[in-house]
Amino acid sequence: MSGTQFIFLVTAGVTLAAAVMTVSARKMMHAALWLVLALTGVAVLFALLRSSFFAVVQVLVYIGAIAILIIFSVMLTRRVVQEQRPRVNRLWWVAALLALMLFTGLVATLASWNGLYPTGQAVAGHPEDIGALGLALVDPAGFVIPFEVASLLLLAALVGAVFIALERKGGMQ
Amino acid sequence: MLADWLYIGIFLIISLFLPSVALIVAGILGPKKPNPVKNSTYECGVETFGESLTQFKVQYYLYALVFLVFDVEAIFLYPWAVAYQVQTVFYVVEAIIFVLILLFALWYAWRKGALEWV
Amino acid sequence: MSFWVDPYRFLLEWLRNLLIGWGLPADWAQVVLFFVGAFALGTAALLLVVFLIWLERKVVGRIQDRLGPNRVGPWGIFQTIADIGKIFTKEFITPVGVDWLLYNLAPVLSVGAVLMLWAVIPLTMTLYGVNLNVAVLYIIAVGELGEMAVILAGWGSNNKYAVLAAFRAVAQLISYEVPLIVTLLLPVMFAGSMGLNDIVQAQSVWFIFLAPVTALIFFIVSIAEVGRAPFDLVEAESELVSGFNIEYSGLKFGFFFVADFLHAFTIALLFATLFLGGWRGPGAIQYPVLGFVYLMIKTSVVYFIVILLRASLPRFRIDQMMNLNWKLLTPLSMTMLVLTALLDKLLPSSPLFVRIVGMVVMNVLVLLILNQILKLVENRRPRPVVAPVVRPVARPPQISSVQNGSGTSS
Numbered sequence: 252m253s254g255t256q257f258i259f260l261v262t263a264g265v266t267l268a269a270a271v272m273t274v275s276a277r278k279m280m281h282a283a284l285w286l287v288l289a290l291t292g293v294a295v296l297f298a299l300l301r302s303s304f305f306a307v308v309q310v311l312v313y314i315g316a317i318a319i320l321i322i323f324s325v326m327l328t329r330r331v332v333q334e335q336r337p338r339v340n341r342l343w344w345v346a347a348l349l350a351l352m353l354f355t356g357l358v359a360t361l362a363s364w365n366g367l368y369p370t371g372q373a374v375a376g377h378p379e380d381i382g383a384l385g386l387a388l389v390d391p392a393g394f395v396i397p398f399e400v401a402s403l404l405l406l407a408a409l410v411g412a413v414f415i416a417l418e419r420k421g422g423m424q
Numbered sequence: 425m426l427a428d429w430l431y432i433g434i435f436l437i438i439s440l441f442l443p444s445v446a447l448i449v450a451g452i453l454g455p456k457k458p459n460p461v462k463n464s465t466y467e468c469g470v471e472t473f474g475e476s477l478t479q480f481k482v483q484y485y486l487y488a489l490v491f492l493v494f495d496v497e498a499i500f501l502y503p504w505a506v507a508y509q510v511q512t513v514f515y516v517v518e519a520i521i522f523v524l525i526l527l528f529a530l531w532y533a534w535r536k537g538a539l540e541w542v
Numbered sequence: 543m544s545f546w547v548d549p550y551r552f553l554l555e556w557l558r559n560l561l562i563g564w565g566l567p568a569d570w571a572q573v574v575l576f577f578v579g580a581f582a583l584g585t586a587a588l589l590l591v592v593f594l595i596w597l598e599r600k601v602v603g604r605i606q607d608r609l610g611p612n613r614v615g616p617w618g619i620f621q622t623i624a625d626i627g628k629i630f631t632k633e634f635i636t637p638v639g640v641d642w643l644l645y646n647l648a649p650v651l652s653v654g655a656v657l658m659l660w661a662v663i664p665l666t667m668t669l670y671g672v673n674l675n676v677a678v679l680y681i682i683a684v685g686e687l688g689e690m691a692v693i694l695a696g697w698g699s700n701n702k703y704a705v706l707a708a709f710r711a712v713a714q715l716i717s718y719e720v721p722l723i724v725t726l727l728l729p730v731m732f733a734g735s736m737g738l739n740d741i742v743q744a745q746s747v748w749f750i751f752l753a754p755v756t757a758l759i760f761f762i763v764s765i766a767e768v769g770r771a772p773f774d775l776v777e778a779e780s781e782l783v784s785g786f787n788i789e790y791s792g793l794k795f796g797f798f799f800v801a802d803f804l805h806a807f808t809i810a811l812l813f814a815t816l817f818l819g820g821w822r823g824p825g826a827i828q829y830p831v832l833g834f835v836y837l838m839i840k841t842s843v844v845y846f847i848v849i850l851l852r853a854s855l856p857r858f859r860i861d862q863m864m865n866l867n868w869k870l871l872t873p874l875s876m877t878m879l880v881l882t883a884l885l886d887k888l889l890p891s892s893p894l895f896v897r898i899v900g901m902v903v904m905n906v907l908v909l910l911i912l913n914q915i916l917k918l919v920e921n922r923r924p925r926p927v928v929a930p931v932v933r934p935v936a937r938p939p940q941i942s943s944v945q946n947g948s949g950t951s952s
Contacts, residue, residue: 253571255426259434280697284644287690306429308499315686317493317525317714323485324692326709360521381675382510383738385503389515399518401500402525403495404855409529410488413538428672430659431576432680433670439657441796442588443650450630450793454643457633465637465701466788484713486706488863492874501793502679504737507728509734513887520880527876530868539868541861 259299266292279325287318304381486538490530497526548830550669554579564669580661583671584643586806587660588653589651592622594803598849605853632792640789646700648691648796649790656805663811664739666821667834673739678726681812682719685767688801689715695798699789707785710860714775717864718766721871724879725760728753729816731883742820746885749897750817752886755905757817759871764809765848766867768802772855773863796892806848807841814840881908 269289275280290313297306387393504519533539554575586694596611596619603610636645651675660679664670696708730736732752733744741749750757766773777862787798788835815818819838820832842847858866879905889900 253485275503284694284862295433298432299426299428303429303676303748304503306680307676307683310683310686311499312492312496315683315689315719316488316495316716319686319689319693320485320488320492323488323709326705327482327485378458380506381503382734385505385507386515388504389507389511389518391514391942395518397485398500399522399525401483402497402522405497406529406532408491409533413457413486413533414492416486417536417538427572428574428674431580431675432658433582433673434573434576435580436654436658438577438584439654440650442584442657443653445645446630447650447793447797450632450636453631454792455631455633458635460638462635463638465639466703467701468703470661471654484709485714487717490868491720494720495723496735498720498727502730505730506734506736506858507733507739508883511887513884514816516887523876523880525651530873536867539864542862 255299260295262292262295262299266296270288282324283318283322286321290314290318304384329341483541490533490538493529494526497522546831547828548668550666550830578840579671585658586656587657590801590805590807591800592626594807595799596622598803598806601846601849603801605850608640627798629793633767634794635791637789639700641698642698644694645789646794648695648698649794649801651694651906652688652691652801653797655684655691655807655924656801657682657806659812663808663815663818664742665837666830667739667743667827668830669834670739673737674738677738678730678741679737679905682723682726685715685719685722688805691801695790696786701789703784704786704788710787711769714773714860714863715767716767717867718763721759721867721875722763722767724872724875725756725763726816727879728882730755731886736814738820742815742822745822747894747898748817748819748822752901753817753878753882753905753919754902755908756875756882757813757873759878760817761813761844761847763867763871764813765851766863767803768809770802770806770848771852772858773859775860775863781854781864787941807845808840809847810845811837812895813844816847878905878908892910 266289269285270290272285273282273289277287290309294306294309295375297303297309337405342411500522501519508516556576557578558571560572562568566574599621600610602616611621612622614620636642659681661671662674664673664679692708692711692715696704696706696711699705713926729741729749732749733741735741735744769775790798814837820840821830821835821837823832823836825940826833884902885900885904886897889897
């Protein structure tokens with residue numbers, strides 16, 4: 252077993268354990284922090300895949316922004332900060348069995364599916380070359396339309412967020 | 425490249441290890457005489473009352489949302505910035521349009537009062 | 543290669559040969575070297591704090607017409623050593639109801655997040671942890687780990703003031719991250735790389751001359767990210783009885799300040815690296831040791847300004863601080879990004895002189911226009927009248943005018 256494999260196995264284990272803790276933690280704040288650990292694990296996986304850019308983006312967006320957003324919303328919803336009831340009910344084994352069956356079925360289906368392998372347009376150049384990605388983003392022959400649409404999508408997200416949040420507040424002006 | 429990240433990982437371990445060791449040493453050296461009054465939660469001039477979690481205003485959430493939008497935006501721009509030297513004016517203008525749409529988003533949030541700390 | 547030209551490479555090669563000589567495979571020798579290097583760099587950064595605390599107390603003391611520490615050793619230079627002796631023997635008071643793991647993790651993470659920045663900063667041409675190809679984004683990402691530490695401290699302490707302060711602090715930190723991310727785009731743009739050593743090597747002209755306004759925004763925003771005066775609402779003694787670290791004691795409390803001092807120096811280092819040419823200077827390429835000297839001189843100048851600001855400016859109110867960020871720095875930084883990106887392509891790059899002058903002129907114009915806009919806004923803003931304009935004064939004006947005539951001073 253090489254060093255990379257060892258690091259991968261440890262990271263995968265930690266990520267999965269943290270994900271399980273996220274859904275089973277009693278305090279919502281703990282759940283949010285376990286989620287942070289799980290997302291950090293995903294960032295390490297990106298780094299292991301030699302994709303530095305996405306590793307850092309994972310930390311920036313998911314830990315820096317989304318996790319903080321989740322923690323803020325935990326603070327906004329005070330009533331459900333702590334769950335007292337048991338985390339599993341009598342039928343947990345049925346659910347586990349179903350989940351296992353679904354997982355096996357998915358693996359079996361996906362193993363024979365071609366869509367897993369990249370068929371779309373790929374950015375030319377070395378995978379570590381962020382400049383090539385940047386050039387492709389604004390190249391008219393590349394991804395310039397998705398790039399500009401992403402900006403519009405962000406605008407729409409902001410408009411929607413401001414609308415919903417301010418409506419709850421009782422409306423400004 | 426993997427070596428770079430290995431170094432970062434090792435640095436992370438070291439930079440958490442050094443303060444932890446210092447804390448453990450300080451814990452061993454310091455006196456340990458807890459008592460209920462000393463260990464009570466701090467409160468201004470009275471006994472502690474109520475929960476520590478007070479309810480927050482929606483303003484925090486709004487700032488976080490606006491931050492999220494601009495965070496994602498900047499991340500789109502970083503690869504573009506790396507490739508800036510080899511681009512023509514036309515490519516730069518496309519990125520500028522991207523920024524201008526986001527500036528419009530900022531203006532909208534401003535006009536709607538989402539940036540006010542009230 | 544002799545020792546004095548580049549001590550770092552010299553020691554590195556010596557150690558590598560030693561390890562391989564002991565029969566270690568080259569890969570494992572590299573891992574061991576990584577550990578040694580990370581340990582040395584981390585320890586050096588933490589020991590630097592001992593000096594920084596003394597320096598800052600001394601400088602702030604002089605600014606406020608005091609002597610500062612002057613008892614322990616010459617010029618009080620061993621004062622911090624004495625303080626360390628004290629703080630290590632203090633009791634850890636753990637209040638009831640804290641979340642043990644989070645409460646103890648917070649100070650460690652707070653120091654660790656600042657130390658992590660040192661992994662990517664080039665100290666000389668050859669002495670750097672790693673020239674990561676996404677270093678600029680890494681810096682921002684690590685800053686977010688620091689935010690997590692603040693949340694952990696506030697929430698783990700089980701105290702309402704700590705929670706309030708922590709969330710206010712995080713709202714401040716994430717808000718100021720927006721202009722930080724946008725301003726950092728400019729050095730990346732000029733250098734064509736996100737690696738900090740590449741950025742330094744690209745600075746045949748210091749980037750502060752190409753983007754002075756952006757450099758200024760970066761400076762302001764990074765002070766806010768550290769949470770120093772005038773942006774020190776993170777530790778608001780008057781409103782939130784000290785802030786998120788209220789329930790901490792002994793070294794755990796001290797660690798938040800270690801992180802603060804180290805972070806202040808680190809942003810000065812980052813500013814010098816990104817905008818002042820880092821280790822660049824005459825002879826720095828032939829003799830990498832010189833680069834370290836240049837970098838330290840540049841960093842000291844920036845650090846001194848940071849201390850000076852801390853000692854002379856009052857604290858912002860939170861709404862003022864948020865307005866400054868969202869309504870001035872964010873739009874301004876984005877405007878500067880647009881204008882600089884456009885102008886840099888339009889200007890001829892061959893005579894360097896034209897490029898610099900064009901950029902500086904554009905920046906000065908932007909500042910002038912901004913000044914006019916701010917004046918307009920300031921005049922239009924309704925000011926709440928809290929008291930009549932004519933107020934009783936301690937010394938009526940007619941008496942002072944008589945005294946002026948006699949020439950005596952009171």
